[in-house]
Amino acid sequence: MLKSFIDVDATSHFPIQNLPYGIFRPLTGGKPRIGVAIGDYVLDLSELEAAGLLQETGFNKNGVFDQPSLNMFMALGKEVWQKIRQKLQELLSEDEPTLRDNQTLRSAALRKQNEVELLLPSQIGDYTDFYASKEHATNVGTMFRGKENALMPNWTHLPVGYHGRSSSVVISGTDVYRPKGQMKPPDQATPIFGPSKQLDIELEMGWFIGQGNERGKPISIDDAEEHIFGLVLVNDWSARDIQAWEYQPLGPFLSKSFATSISPWVVPLEALEPFRIDGPKQDPTPLPYLQKDGPSSFDIHLEVYLKGKEMEQSQKIITTNFSYLYWSMAQQISHHTVAGCNLRPGDLHASGTISGSKKEQRGCLLELTWRGKEPIDLHNGEQRIWLDDEDVITITGWCQGDGYRIGFGEVTGKILPAVH
Numbered sequence: 001m002l003k004s005f006i007d008v009d010a011t012s013h014f015p016i017q018n019l020p021y022g023i024f025r026p027l028t029g030g031k032p033r034i035g036v037a038i039g040d041y042v043l044d045l046s047e048l049e050a051a052g053l054l055q056e057t058g059f060n061k062n063g064v065f066d067q068p069s070l071n072m073f074m075a076l077g078k079e080v081w082q083k084i085r086q087k088l089q090e091l092l093s094e095d096e097p098t099l100r101d102n103q104t105l106r107s108a109a110l111r112k113q114n115e116v117e118l119l120l121p122s123q124i125g126d127y128t129d130f131y132a133s134k135e136h137a138t139n140v141g142t143m144f145r146g147k148e149n150a151l152m153p154n155w156t157h158l159p160v161g162y163h164g165r166s167s168s169v170v171i172s173g174t175d176v177y178r179p180k181g182q183m184k185p186p187d188q189a190t191p192i193f194g195p196s197k198q199l200d201i202e203l204e205m206g207w208f209i210g211q212g213n214e215r216g217k218p219i220s221i222d223d224a225e226e227h228i229f230g231l232v233l234v235n236d237w238s239a240r241d242i243q244a245w246e247y248q249p250l251g252p253f254l255s256k257s258f259a260t261s262i263s264p265w266v267v268p269l270e271a272l273e274p275f276r277i278d279g280p281k282q283d284p285t286p287l288p289y290l291q292k293d294g295p296s297s298f299d300i301h302l303e304v305y306l307k308g309k310e311m312e313q314s315q316k317i318i319t320t321n322f323s324y325l326y327w328s329m330a331q332q333i334s335h336h337t338v339a340g341c342n343l344r345p346g347d348l349h350a351s352g353t354i355s356g357s358k359k360e361q362r363g364c365l366l367e368l369t370w371r372g373k374e375p376i377d378l379h380n381g382e383q384r385i386w387l388d389d390e391d392v393i394t395i396t397g398w399c400q401g402d403g404y405r406i407g408f409g410e411v412t413g414k415i416l417p418a419v420h
């Protein structure tokens with residue numbers, strides 16, 4: 001097994017097999033730049049680049065890692081990502097002296113993760129949110145429209161999605177203000193205005209687009225994965241009472257555009273290859289442009305924790321898996337572009353809430369509590385149906401290998417009272 005000269009615990013999310021990319025800034029100052037996570041450290045790629053160590057890969061764009069976002073690197077495409085990843089694994093491996101034995105370079109290029117601030121990985125031009133979990137769509141449809149109309153007729157034929165809001169995508173650790181808006185309680189004839197009383201989370205995963213496509217030239221299903229740079233954890237905060245009143249006929253608007261939190265480390269798709277598995281069987285068979293042979297999902301274990309302000313410790317409230325998603329990432333990308341829409345480097349796509357068939361696998365509070373009928377019991381005797389002010393939600397996830405983990409770190413966020 002590949003090992004680094006840097007000590008990495010077996011439960012660490014960031015062994016040499018992972019090497020996720022992120023944007024960081026030293027707490028002591030300096031400009032944002034690109035790094036990869038290795039154990040408890042960040043390896044500063046702008047320092048390696050300046051030292052000439054990333055040149056021999058046939059990659060001659062100077063300054064691509066001395067950037068405040070990953071967009072330029074993302075645009076270079078899969079072959080370049082593979083070469084850089086290979087080079088980084090070589091430089092970090094236990095028997096390679098170039099970096100290991102160069103104390104000056106080591107102290108310049110390796111920083112403790114707790115001594116840096118992590119920033120948004122890319123400048124996100126567009127954010128698209130899908131609705132790819134059949135269990136989630138069925139549960140929500142049942143609650144909003146009744147069992148007979150749970151899944152709309154289109155759902156099993158195409159990956160339903162909508163255009164989200166990129167300006168309010170925030171990095172893990174950013175506080176979220178409780179949104180205000182219009183709601184219409186069922187017992188009232190006219191809508192009211194105020195802070196949402198049904199604030200929820202959505203456990204999702206997102207992927208960043210690497211190379212894009214020209215407008216009018218769709219990405220075929222067979223090429224779709226070549227356009228995925230890497231994956232992050234997503235919490236797509238949602239106000240259910242605002243959503244229920246506003247969502248017809250054009251879908252969610254203000255109920256989901258106030259904040260979407262993402263984890264800072266972008267895990268390369270290549271790091272996930274050992275964990276590739278089949279997704280659910282699709283019935284009916286999708287149209288040809290959505291058909292692809294071979295496994296197209298990944299075995300990624302996901303957990304969600306809640307910590308209220310009165311709680312000493314956080315409590316796990318959801319355990320689920322990325323592979324439960326009905327529509328694959330490749331299908332979502334192919335469908336997104338089939339009418340001619342162009343994707344651009346740094347765009348973010350999210351899967352939609354990831355739910356499974358069991359109760360603890362439901363990926364949001366709406367489903368977990370069945371719209372309030374089954375409150376969650378917390379360790380300290382409190383109950384939750386929706387989020388309270390000061391609640392902290394943390395999502396984490398990883399692929400479990402033999403003696404190592406390919407982890408995503410975490411995405412966390414705290415709810416602050418509505419702004420008056």
Ligand code: CA
Pocket residue numbers: 129202204236352353
């Ligand atoms: Ca969502």
